[in-house]
Amino acid sequence: MNTQPTHPRESTEAFNEAMRTQSIISVIIPTLNEAKGIVSLLATLAPVRKAGGEILIVDGASPDGTADIAAPHADRVLSAPRGRAAQMNAGAAAARGDLLVFLHADTRAPIETLLRLPDLLARSGRSWGRFDVRIEGRHPLFTLIAWSMSQRSRLTGIATGDQTLFVARELFERVGGYPEIALMEDIALSRRLKRDGPPLCVRDRVVTSGRRWESTGVVRTLLLMWSLRLAYALGVHPDRLSRIYGHRSRLD
Template sequence: MEPDPLHLSIVVPALNEAASIGACLARLQAARRAGAEVIVVDGGSADATREIAAPLADRVIESPRGRALQMNAGARASSGTVLLFLHADTILPESAVLALARGLESSGRAWGRFDVRIDGEHPLLPVVAFFMNLRSRLTGIATGDQAIFVRREAFEQVGGFRAIPLMEDIAICKALKLLSRPACLRERVVTSGRRWEKRGTLRTILLMWRLRLAYALGADPARLAQRYDGRAA
């Protein structure tokens, strides 16, 4: 028996993503035809992001820059009973909507995420993805790369994403864990490995470990964002 149809809103925050947002949104057209809503939230792009997104989304709206701010704006503008937050450089599997519906129905949980595969040439990227997926199963904490989805009532109950410049995904997962463990789906989203390859894969792995540890110990997310962006030593 198939699960009851859900009213899904897919929120895509974007900033200067002209090179990748077309592929991301193209994969969502079947979901749109099946009734899903797609909202792109632009944070002030200086390229053709909005123009590329417009014919492939139900709405393209603008928001102050910042992934948390943009995702919250998209959630407010959406009408779905389930929200899925998708990075603009990430591709959903074709079976995503059905897998999500089955996962929420069978588990009775308030939220969840997909497994991830990182697209790129570096041999360490599959290892990174393996440990991301394993870690989130063990800890109940997901990353934005894993396409977090959540029932609207749960999203509103925890107050949405914290308006912080980094670690907003970790923060909301910690809040949602108080409501339920995540539904960890085996279906894989494919996310770009560009940030690992651009900065150096091993260097980026070590940086993210340091930033996550610092955040867990109470560091200011604004300072961590500066370190992530390379604006501080």
Template sequence: MTAPPRISIIIPALNEAEGIADTLAALAPLRARGHQVIVADGGSADATVELARPLADAIVDAPRGRALQQNAGAAAADGDVLLFLHADTRLPPDADRLVLDGLAAGGAGWGRFDVRLTGGAPMLRVVERMISLRSRATGIATGDQAIFVRRDWWERAGGFPPIPLMEDVALSTTLRRRGRPLCLRAAVTTSSRRWEQRGVWRTILLMWRLRMEYALGADPERLAARYR
């Protein structure tokens, strides 16, 4: 008998001791159904690794940087589908069924979820809608949307480019050349702290400006410095 498809969930982490245990505990039902959870640590100076170890299938040490950490996690994964999950993001409970059934039914090789932000400010509901609509219109996904990709598509794409920002946009652009993403309407829930700390409108304008400059060929190192 053929084994059912398996998802490897890869979480890049850096000093995430405050929330990593809750993130991984939420994935316990998926592990119980046979899926794999890998934490790719970028040199945390806190208790991230110690807290994560009993709640993950593997801890991978990687050079600091989300692209490098996710690539290292993917290299250690053995799933048929790779799913990249930020440490402050939660999947819907039936994420594995949605991903596997969606990929099988639609013939797509990759995809992403809609997004829900944790904050209660009304403007955040507008931001959620904008993110999802933009992604559907452009075929580009961001890391907050929990990008997933079949292993064969991942290998042909060559993984995330080793850049400090826009690695998700770059990978999406490469994958889109082979086919448009599966856009799942089910939402992942991700922290709104970035929007709340910087201000919603300020963050919107910053992200639009950075994406435009990246599309025009700006150096990702310089963009990353402004993003921080």
């Protein structure tokens, strides 16, 4: 038996080669009351399944039948306690892939780029990342907001759920997954992942719905998000932030 310790560079190179040649992609989608749009979303992800990846729906007890509607179009449909962090952790625990992609139900990913993520990570030498984003809608501020989200993420190394985080399973498990908090779980996870290195910032864009912004007012939502992130940075508990945001134990 070879008892020589493995050099860190050799471990990194082995990981990168495995990501390039052997990686299985698991797309994990937390849902709550997404019956109207879930079939069209899953149709866009059919190439992932065809390429040997898998799609997991993790439902938070939707009363509108989301789970039953999604079942014929996904590899697995799971139930979990309501809340994005808990749902995404449940999906990660059940996934068989070594690359985990966390996709919101109101977001569409560029499929060709999604399928290339293992190679992109291997070439970059990184273990996690996110996409640039475009907000779907007619409001003239959406382009500027999306651009600023992407640029801020490049500068800070922090990603939001709207940007579709992806991470090697080994790293996700090593950092303990998503902190199961009421809000800002994506920010908290990014902070954990940054300890391993910066994210791969993919310039191809995911397209996320602007419905949340339009329903409460774009400027009002923008100011609210800024204030919540500042409060979180200053140490305000996520439960309190969630009440301010108006979640009350529901997903957007």
